[in-house]
Amino acid sequence: MAASPQLSIIGRSCSDALPHPQRRSLALAGGTLISLLALITGLGAPSPARAETVVERVARTGVLTLGGRTDLIPGSYVDANGQLVGVSLDVATRIAAELARYLNKPIRVDFRRVDSPDTLFKLVSQGEVDLACGVQFTWEREMYADYTLPYSLSGIRLLTRNAALNGSPEGLVGKRIGVLSGSLGEARIKDLQPKANLVPLSDLQSGVRSLLAGRLDAVAGDSLTLAGTLTAFTGGLPKGTTLDLVPREPLGRYGVGCILPENNSTFRNLANLAVAGLLQGYLDGEPAAVATVNRWFGPSGILQLPPDLIRSFFESVLFSVERVGAPVRMAPAAQPNPQSPSAPR
Numbered sequence: 001m002a003a004s005p006q007l008s009i010i011g012r013s014c015s016d017a018l019p020h021p022q023r024r025s026l027a028l029a030g031g032t033l034i035s036l037l038a039l040i041t042g043l044g045a046p047s048p049a050r051a052e053t054v055v056e057r058v059a060r061t062g063v064l065t066l067g068g069r070t071d072l073i074p075g076s077y078v079d080a081n082g083q084l085v086g087v088s089l090d091v092a093t094r095i096a097a098e099l100a101r102y103l104n105k106p107i108r109v110d111f112r113r114v115d116s117p118d119t120l121f122k123l124v125s126q127g128e129v130d131l132a133c134g135v136q137f138t139w140e141r142e143m144y145a146d147y148t149l150p151y152s153l154s155g156i157r158l159l160t161r162n163a164a165l166n167g168s169p170e171g172l173v174g175k176r177i178g179v180l181s182g183s184l185g186e187a188r189i190k191d192l193q194p195k196a197n198l199v200p201l202s203d204l205q206s207g208v209r210s211l212l213a214g215r216l217d218a219v220a221g222d223s224l225t226l227a228g229t230l231t232a233f234t235g236g237l238p239k240g241t242t243l244d245l246v247p248r249e250p251l252g253r254y255g256v257g258c259i260l261p262e263n264n265s266t267f268r269n270l271a272n273l274a275v276a277g278l279l280q281g282y283l284d285g286e287p288a289a290v291a292t293v294n295r296w297f298g299p300s301g302i303l304q305l306p307p308d309l310i311r312s313f314f315e316s317v318l319f320s321v322e323r324v325g326a327p328v329r330m331a332p333a334a335q336p337n338p339q340s341p342s343a344p345r
Contacts, residue, residue, distance in 0.1 A: 054130050054260065054267040059103050066092045067114045067129035071203045073228030074302040075134035076111075084111060087296040088133035091151060091258060094274040095131065102270055118182040121145065124259050131271070133258040136184050136222065141259070146268050149275045149317055150257040152297065155250020156188045158218040159226045159243055161211055165218050167247030172196040175217040178207035185221035188251050204229040212241065223250055228302050276321065279314040 058064050068076045068088055076086035092109050100107040112129055114120040123129040125144045136154070137147055158167050158177070165171050172193035179186035181200045189196055199216060201207040207219040208229060219226065223245060230243060237243065257275065260267055281289025297305050 054127070054264045055099070055103070055270075058099055058107060058130070059105070062106060063108050063110050064092070064096045064099060065110050065112055065128075065130045067112045067120050067123055067132045068134065069115050070113055071205065072134065072225050073231060074296040075225065075228075086134075087151075087292075088258075090292050090296075091133050091275065091278065092131055094278055095258070095271045098270040098274045098277075099267075102266075116182050117180070117184075121259070124261060127261040130267075131258055131260050134256060135259045137255040137257065138184065144262065145259040146262050146264065147255075148258040148260070148268065148271045149279075149321065150255030151275050151278060151317075152224060152256045153253060153313060154222050154224040154256055155253040156185050156220065157223045157226065157245045157247065157250050158220050159208065159211065159230075160218040160246055161214075161244075162242055163244050163246070165246060167251065169193045172218075176215070178210060178216045178219040180204065180221060183221060184254075189220045192251060205232055208233065208243070211243070212238065222256075224256070224303060231302055272321075276318060279318055283311060283314055283318070 052060075054064075066088070070084060071077050072086070072088075074087050076084060076088040079085050089109075089111070096107045096109045112123075114123060114129070114132075120129070120132050121135075121141065121144075124132050135141075135147075137150065141147075158165060160167075165175065169192050172189070173195045174197060176197045176199050177189055178199045178201045179189060180203075186198060189198060199210075201210075201219070204219065204221060204225065207216065210216045211219055226245060258271060260271060278289050278292065280286075282293045293310065295301050297303050297310055299306065
């Protein structure tokens with residue numbers, strides 16, 4: 001029996017709910033495709049690693065490399081104990097467990113910190129990073145990387161103070177909107193209102209602080225991540241201050257899953273089996289799957305979504321492919337490697 005995967009941290013990088021995946025918008029944000037083409041054009045010739053599939057490399061090294069930021073709640077972030085946690089880590093650990101069973105050998109998940117969305121996508125496209133989770137689906141990205149089944153769905157919205165904005169394009173003219181550079185939120189606001197004043201952010205928490213201080217009119221980004229970021233402000237908000245996500249309907253919806261290098265069908269199949277197993281396990285009441293989902297999405301978790309909404313989304317994903325037959329082989333919840341260094345800050 002293959003050992004369950006472990007999680008370790010390597011290096012430092014350079015730097016609402018859950019709707020149906022078939023509702024992904026086909027609209028291309030203006031300039032986004034051109035920017036993406038420019039990025040991919042700069043990739044150059046494939047690296048030697050591309051000749052080796054992800055499964056072959058993992059079989060040889062015993063390591064699966066996961067890339068991402070360390071400040072995106074509930075995706076991947078450093079908790080109060082200095083540990084790197086998040087739904088992205090849990091999903092990646094389940095994928096590693098499927099690889100371990102397939103290869104019949106222990107597999108370790110190594111996390112590579114990559115703050116820039118463009119850089120992360122480039123590294124996955126080149127095969128230098130095996131996997132990135134919590135990535136929003138776009139048809140442009142699908143041209144250069146493969147996606148797993150989604151395990152959540154979100155959209156772009158604005159976090160504003162005291163309902164100062166309603167999210168309409170005309171209301172954004174001249175407004176100071178904080179965005180993560182290279183993010184889907186930045187691209188969507190550029191396309192929606194070119195006359196908005198976009199302010200680059202190093203992280204979303206600093207953006208919320210600037211919003212509360214009146215230095216920004218709004219922070220734009222992924223709805224689930226913005227909602228998760230607010231949980232970091234445990235001290236509460238100043239008296240008479242509210243923070244609101246607008247508009248009610250997101251500025252475009254998309255599935256959220258994992259990406260991997262193209263032309264790795266075996267790895268993609270194993271990754272999809274892991275995601276489907278998590279979703280089916282939750283629907284079937286499998287304790288480990290229920291605990292994982294509820295930790296991040298459930299009523300007592302980070303996002304506090306109602307169970308009926310979660311079940312409806314998971315069922316819609318599985319209905320679009322196929323139910324995972326019983327018995328479902330569930331991977332254990334992600335456990336940090338006790339030999340690992342502290343998460344990068």
